[in-house]
Amino acid sequence: MHFNQPLRLRSGAELPAYTLVYETYGSLNARRSNAVLVCHALNASHHVAGTHAGKPHSEGWWDNLVGPGKPLDTNRFFVIGINNLGSCFGSTGPMHINPATGRVWGADFPVVTVEDWVDAQARLVERLGITQLAAVIGGSLGGMQALAWSIRYPQRLRHCIAVASAPNLSAQNIAFNEVARRAITTDPDFHGGHFYDHGAVPRRGLRVARMIGHITYLSDDSMEAKFGRELRSTALAYDTQSVDFQIESYLRYQGDKFSEYFDANTYLLITRALDYFDPARDHGGDLSRAFAVARDLAFTVISFTTDWRFSPARSREIVKALVDNHIRVDYAEIDAPHGHDAFLLEDARYHALLRARFARLARTLDSEG
């Protein structure tokens, strides 16, 4: 969907025109009341569910949750996935042409924030003729978008579902992002973010960035259970650069795979959006005041016990701010071993909870006719 109306960004910059790539699943009902927006995190996209015909391994990133008969049942809901601005899966981003210069944006693509994404999403939703979403749901950075929706457009959604999320990044979270960014920007193939012009890709930096990220997505315990100190061979290689341990092999593979498809400037933009997200900041550091506008919404907040990236304590900060405002909120701390990645996995209790939540929402919509 193309937009010619300029988008004013939080930085003060303006994106003159842009395109958002999106997918929808299920059918919008006559009252246009059954739409659910699914927001994506760092390396995902608008392709939330289903497969692309003829393409193996093309399952959407939340295909275990979204589909006919699934917890977010597309027989009942009209589900929308939108690729965010600055991403590298089709929506306007750093690898596209800057109309002002006729050259690829590269590092000059304006810094976009969670709020900017939500503004762009809101326009698309409006264009689809939807005045109020039944729900906005997201995990991790997607959860931050759901929260931003509730603060920015409280009239335009009924239910906000934030999974494995946080009200802002901790110093440690920012630290990991910064190391990943430094790995990318100091890669000689980065060329100050204009590597496209040089026919180069900063793959070394992307690999290291992904390896760091990946460690933070998994719990210590799940890594131990999955890999432990297992060797690839029967004996140690006694070499500093060889791959002795299975965990090394796994991380290298993840890094290699990521560097083949992900854009370096997008990585910088999205980690910056994560760093900058901080709704309390606009209210003197008071998160409760930030949510004061969201009094008519209902929230579901979910965290996972072994998530050390966005720990349950961070979700409880959100819950506290909602309770301070007497806002309806269900909070579940799921005892799952998988760390941050748990939000993408098919944990029985987690999915049962979302299934019940969406079924209840569907019944409410039905009762309204």
Place this chain on the structure above:
Amino acid sequence: MHFNQPLRLRSGAELPAYTLVYETYGSLNARRSNAVLVCHALNASHHVAGTHAGKPHSEGWWDNLVGPGKPLDTNRFFVIGINNLGSCFGSTGPMHINPATGRVWGADFPVVTVEDWVDAQARLVERLGITQLAAVIGGSLGGMQALAWSIRYPQRLRHCIAVASAPNLSAQNIAFNEVARRAITTDPDFHGGHFYDHGAVPRRGLRVARMIGHITYLSDDSMEAKFGRELRSTALAYDTQSVDFQIESYLRYQGDKFSEYFDANTYLLITRALDYFDPARDHGGDLSRAFAVARDLAFTVISFTTDWRFSPARSREIVKALVDNHIRVDYAEIDAPHGHDAFLLEDARYHALLRARFARLARTLDSEG
């Protein structure tokens, strides 16, 4: 101290000759019974305590613990610090000449293990005329060396003190090491480890490696308390490569500083020694059996509550293996906020504990005449 006797390494390779740089503090008593060996971790050296005359900021790395009147009192003990083989602070390492080729070792320096270090240390201690050390103490990787002493030379020490240590690295520990190594080895200035020949230094890789390491040395809480989301300026820069947050500035500084003095091949060697350390492995994975030879020793094991690199649970594994052997062990889990770095800091309870421990040891030595 130079050694012409070849050192057979665990890998099967042999180091034909080598030099160990060391420092001593205090005086060896007539019975040669009051020597304490202090083992260093990744980026430290033989320079444990005191300052070098005329050099500001030249305090030894454990100067708060070791010195006259300090917990490890050099008025009573003869303290030895040895720079490990493969390190970059004077002992034979990758930047020295390989006698077999007449060229700098570089990446060809043999992989050394914790056990190899301990073997080399044992020779130096023997050369000093010491048949039994009063104690071997170390933190982190230094603690692993203390443990290896107790298993390899149980007759040559009375007391083994392992602080903030672990019986081996977890998958997550290895993962962080591997990312740091990849950052170094994929830096174009690494030249396969022979960067000396190219007049180059893989500083980009070293910086990223150090930044990653540094995050794991601090607790989430202490990082939050020290930096939180504090900005360097009054407003966000809205830039992906700028330094917005104080934590970013701090990490970059740490990375820059480290890359100025630390050798890249040493970083690879020492992280590999960490990965490989696993005394249980030689005993079918049974740590208790590994310590069976250490029945006549006394142990002190100390961990810190917020250390997520080598968590208290890892220290408790050591304690359990010792208790299984009915070995005397004192275990303290110190409630300290500083994460892994706590072992280097002057925590009152931690230092009081070591002070009492060494005072008791000194009294025993005195009573023996």
